[in-house]
Amino acid sequence: MSEIGQPATTGDPPSKNVIEVRDLVTHYGERMILKGVSMDVRADEIMVIMGGSGSGKSTLLRHLMALEHHTSGSMRILGHDIDELSGVELVELRQKLGVAFQGGALFSSMTVGENVMLPLFEHTALDRKTMEIMVRMKLQVVELGGFENLMPSELSGGMIKRAAFARAIVMDPKILFCDEPSAGLDPVVASQLDDLILLLRDALGMTVCVVTHELDSAFKIADRITVLDRGEILFIGTPDELRASGNQRIQNLLNRVAEDDDMDAETYLNRLTGDGPAYRPL
Amino acid sequence: MADAETPNAFQRTADKVGRAAVSGVEEIGLGAMMVVESGYWLLFGRREKQPVRLGAIFEQMMAVGIQAVPIIALLAATIGMMLAIQGIHTLRIFGAESRVTVGIAFSVVREFAPLITGIVIAGRSGSALAARIGTMKINQEVDALYVMGINPVRFLVVPALIAMLIMLPALTLFADFVALFFAGVYVNLDLGISLAAYMDETIELLSVDDLMHGLGKSVIFAVLITVIGVVNGASVQGGAEGVGKATTRAVVQSISAIIVTDMLFAFVVTRG
Numbered sequence: 378m379s380e381i382g383q384p385a386t387t388g389d390p391p392s393k394n395v396i397e398v399r400d401l402v403t404h405y406g407e408r409m410i411l412k413g414v415s416m417d418v419r420a421d422e423i424m425v426i427m428g429g430s431g432s433g434k435s436t437l438l439r440h441l442m443a444l445e446h447h448t449s450g451s452m453r454i455l456g457h458d459i460d461e462l463s464g465v466e467l468v469e470l471r472q473k474l475g476v477a478f479q480g481g482a483l484f485s486s487m488t489v490g491e492n493v494m495l496p497l498f499e500h501t502a503l504d505r506k507t508m509e510i511m512v513r514m515k516l517q518v519v520e521l522g523g524f525e526n527l528m529p530s531e532l533s534g535g536m537i538k539r540a541a542f543a544r545a546i547v548m549d550p551k552i553l554f555c556d557e558p559s560a561g562l563d564p565v566v567a568s569q570l571d572d573l574i575l576l577l578r579d580a581l582g583m584t585v586c587v588v589t590h591e592l593d594s595a596f597k598i599a600d601r602i603t604v605l606d607r608g609e610i611l612f613i614g615t616p617d618e619l620r621a622s623g624n625q626r627i628q629n630l631l632n633r634v635a636e637d638d639d640m641d642a643e644t645y646l647n648r649l650t651g652d653g654p655a656y657r658p659l
Numbered sequence: 660m661a662d663a664e665t666p667n668a669f670q671r672t673a674d675k676v677g678r679a680a681v682s683g684v685e686e687i688g689l690g691a692m693m694v695v696e697s698g699y700w701l702l703f704g705r706r707e708k709q710p711v712r713l714g715a716i717f718e719q720m721m722a723v724g725i726q727a728v729p730i731i732a733l734l735a736a737t738i739g740m741m742l743a744i745q746g747i748h749t750l751r752i753f754g755a756e757s758r759v760t761v762g763i764a765f766s767v768v769r770e771f772a773p774l775i776t777g778i779v780i781a782g783r784s785g786s787a788l789a790a791r792i793g794t795m796k797i798n799q800e801v802d803a804l805y806v807m808g809i810n811p812v813r814f815l816v817v818p819a820l821i822a823m824l825i826m827l828p829a830l831t832l833f834a835d836f837v838a839l840f841f842a843g844v845y846v847n848l849d850l851g852i853s854l855a856a857y858m859d860e861t862i863e864l865l866s867v868d869d870l871m872h873g874l875g876k877s878v879i880f881a882v883l884i885t886v887i888g889v890v891n892g893a894s895v896q897g898g899a900e901g902v903g904k905a906t907t908r909a910v911v912q913s914i915s916a917i918i919v920t921d922m923l924f925a926f927v928v929t930r931g
Contacts, residue, residue: 442806465707471808482799486791496807499709554806 394453395420395552395584396441401450403436410436412608413450418552423578423585425595428605429630435556437605438588442476442554443467455551472500475545475583479557481537483529483544489516490525493544500548515543519573535566542573546581553577555587559594571597592631604630686894690886693812697820700813709810715818723784723819724826730783731776731830732837738771739763739838743845756850763842764861765869772834773873774921777880780827781913785888788819789909792892793902801893820885827881828874835873876924883916 396418403411411433418424428434439445440452443459452459457470483492493512497503503511516522519539529537538558545553555574559567571594578585589595595602596616604612604619604627612619612627619627628634666674704710746759792815795801804811843857891909895901 439802442802444802444805468708468808471806474806476803476806478799478803480798482803484800484803485794485798495809499807499809 393420394418395455396586397451397453398437398441399451401437401440401452402448403433403440403445404448405436409448410608411440411447414605414608414610415450416603416610416613418584418586419601420584421578421582422600423574423587423598425599425602426586426588426605427590427592427595427602427630428611429590431607432605433608434588434590434605438554438556438586441586442474443471472496472548473551475548475550475553477538477541477545477553477555477558479560481529481541483537483540485529487529488525489521489527489529489532489540489543492529492540493525493547496544496548511547512543515547516540518546518576519543535562535569538562538570539573542570542577546577546583549581550583552584552586555585555589557589557591558587559589559591564593567591567594568597574598592633606630686890689893690890693816693886693889694820694882696812697817700810700817701821704813704817709813711813711817711821715814716821719818719822720826722787723780723822724830727780727783727826727830728833730779731834734775734779735772735834735837736841738775739767739840739842740845742766742771742838743842743849747846747849757852759846759850760852760857760860761864763846764839764864767838767842768835768865768869769872770921770925772838773831773876773880774917776827776831776834776877777884777917777921778914780823780830780880781884781917782910784819784823785884785913786906786910788885788888789892790902790906791815792889793895793905796893796895797898797902816885816889819889820882823881823885824878827884828877831873831877832870835870872928875928876921879920879924880917883920884913887913887916 394417396416398414398416401411401414402409414433414437426434426437436445440447441454443452443454454470455473457466459467462470483489484495487495490509490512493515494508497508497511501508512525513522516525519542521536521539521543524532524536524540529540532540542555545555553574558570558574562570574585574587575598577583585598587595587598599616601613601615602619603610606626612622612624614622620631622628700707700709701711742763743759746762747756750756750759750762792801795815801811804814839858839861843854843861846852846857847854888909891905891912895905
């Protein structure tokens with residue numbers, strides 16, 4: 378693993394890690410969500426971030442996309458320290474990132490083609506004809522060729538996700554983030570999306586970072602898996618290493634076993650009665 | 660038994676009022692920031708590689724202004740005729756109905772045209788803006804803009820604000836003409852004063868100051884409607900129900916702000 382600390386320069390980053398997170402601590406209001414997370418994502422790999430509900434995986438993804446401010450720690454994306462980037466530099470960095478949101482996040486007032494074209498329109502000086510060709514090419518990649526004139530409301534759930542992928546890859550990003558790509562889809566469509574993610578990595582050479590809680594999908598696509606638990610990293614390794622892990626919490630996650638709440642009696646009473654004392658006389 | 664930690668009714672009310680006050684101040688601050696940021700993107704957007712698109716402004720101008728022309732025309736004509744009816748009825752008591760033109764001209768240009776236009780646009784476009792931004796927020800479309808390197812204020816707010824700043828005064832001017840014309844038609848039918856004589860007298864009575872009084876107000880209304888729509892849209896939480904609440908709140912706040920500002924503006928300007 379390469380060390381962080383080198384100042385970011387123009388051109389290719391010196392490290393083969395495209396994402397480096399160190400001791401990341403984040404809060405929502407008073408509540409600490411991520412409690413010192415450190416992880417790397419290597420170039421050209423598919424990193425799957427897993428964890429139960431409330432583990433902090435979606436929060437981690439939002440921070441990796443530079444959508445939230447962290448309390449402490451550092452984050453380098455493509456060699457750039459997020460905290461040191463100016464507004465213009467952040468915009469330039471974001472052009473190298475693609476994001477496929479859980480619900481697609483397609484703009485409902487635009488056609489599918491206009492949605493996919495938007496990043497090109499905003500960030501390039503290409504003429505309209507060229508942009509249209511590029512849009513058709515990207516829609517073809519996600520098997521939505523010919524659908525560019527439909528509105529998002531006319532698409533099925535799986536098609537919306539694929540259109541979101543097309544928009545995410547239209548600028549040929551170096552890193553593609555996917556938030557719960559299989560959520561809410563039937564197994565066949567979910568499997569097709571897994572194949573699409575593999576295709577994007579293999580054919581277009583993208584690094585892909587996927588947040589999911591779908592075990593089948595994670596094991597199918599992941600080169601490495603990060604497991605988050607209650608805001609902390611529980612495991613980082615290959616799918617085989619994950620399966621072989623002796624950690625009880627990981628085995629519970631893999632075997633879909635609900636964990637016992639190891640809350641003591643006083644904490645339980647506190648929860649029932651609010652933030653006050655454990656016992657409050659009537 | 661209530662212990663020392665349990666707040667009494669007064670403390671709870673004070674707490675509620677305090678929180679509402681803090682939230683109100685926050686919203687005003689957010690609105691002010693939005694206006695400042697909009698100015699920044701308008702002036703320096705090109706330097707930041709995020710220019711404000713003319714196409715987006717024209718699109719908003721169509722939605723805010725052109726599509727509102729029929730309803731503004733209908734309401735302005737109604738208001739003009741209503742003022743003529745009431746004016747003639749009142750002045751007839753003193754036998755001075757032929758002086759109705761004075762009341763109509765000043766009332767329409769200084770008061771009714773900007774007010775009715777502002778209220779219609781608040782209901783039509785302010786609510787649409789709140790609903791649009793609120794829906795985009797809950798569907799992660801605002802997040803999508805950020806990650807695409809597109810500033811949402813520059814992309815969504817600035818075109819709406821510019822369109823509103825151009826179209827609201829334009830619609831107010833249009834409402835002035837329509838209201839004055841239909842008032843003249845009624846005056847002609849009721850008092851037999853010719854339309855040409857009515858128009859001559861109206862033009863003679865009105866000064867540029869009177870016109871600017873109305874148009875100046877409409878500029879302030881444009882900023883208020885946009886900012887209130889955007890702030891309410893941006894504060895949406897809780898899905899579709901949240902969008903509905905924010906939209907209603909935006910309309911109520913906009914209309915209230917318009918009426919209060921109208922009075923304050925009239926007070927300040929007429930005493931200046």
